[in-house]
């Protein structure tokens with residue numbers, strides 16, 4: 610009987626694959642066509658994907674017929690995976706996967722239906738936020754359900770010089786709880802958090818402008834969903850500055866809008882982009898599986 614090889618050994622023995630990486634939009638996004646993620650990637654193919662992820666910030670892997678475990682295995686090539694605080698929406702048998710879905714079964718939600726309702730970078734409320742997230746389409750609506758991405762490098766680059774200087778030394782608070790009660794009031798997806806869950810998501814402080822640890826590029830790192838205040842500024846000044854930065858970070862020239870195709874897997878860089886779920890009509894079903902890879906503490 611053949612021995613079962615660990616993932617690293619499988620990758621070492623993997624055959625090269627023939628695939629293309631094609632740009633999707635000027636500001637960000639590329640699609641990867643012809644790559645099969647159910648097979649382990651060899652070192653050269655992995656290096657090509659890694660480079661493309663750094664260059665394009667959002668990669669769309671077309672037509673991936675992969676199992677949840679294969680999604681987990683591929684995601685782990687980029688780093689340790691993070692487990693979401695809403696344990697009730699973790700996939701049975703694969704707790705590294707958060708189910709993102711508006712589907713109710715027997716009146717109960719099977720996933721987090723309002724994930725991405727506000728612009729955000731995943732898990733920015735942690736000391737070590739997410740490097741990147743991978744979202745694999747399981748069931749898509751006939752209309753709606755798009756995901757928008759905003760390039761925070763180009764958003765930063767386009768700021769007036771005076772504003773760049775003003776925000777250079779600033780830090781901001783991020784908390785998972787910022788919009789939690791507002792979302793909970795209008796959706797069936799937000800259970801009351803236990804004391805333990807609240808402890809797990811203590812507020813953290815991050816720089817307003819972060820430096821990408823692999824490319825050295827600067828990016829805006831504040832979001833409507835999780836950033837509550839700029840440290841050291843009066844409440845009204847902090848709010849006004851955050852609103853100004855939110856508006857500049859979401860300008861159309863920094864955006865890519867992803868209209869999902871069956872079996873797409875999208876892998877975005879949370880150090881470079883923010884994202885937003887555009888919304889799905891209530892009567893249509895949408896289900897995706899998300900993994901998040903742990904990143905560095907922002908600097």
Ligand code: SIN
Nearest residue numbers: 709724725755756886
């Ligand atoms: C998310 O914010 O991770 C979910 C995005 C989406 O459902 O389009």
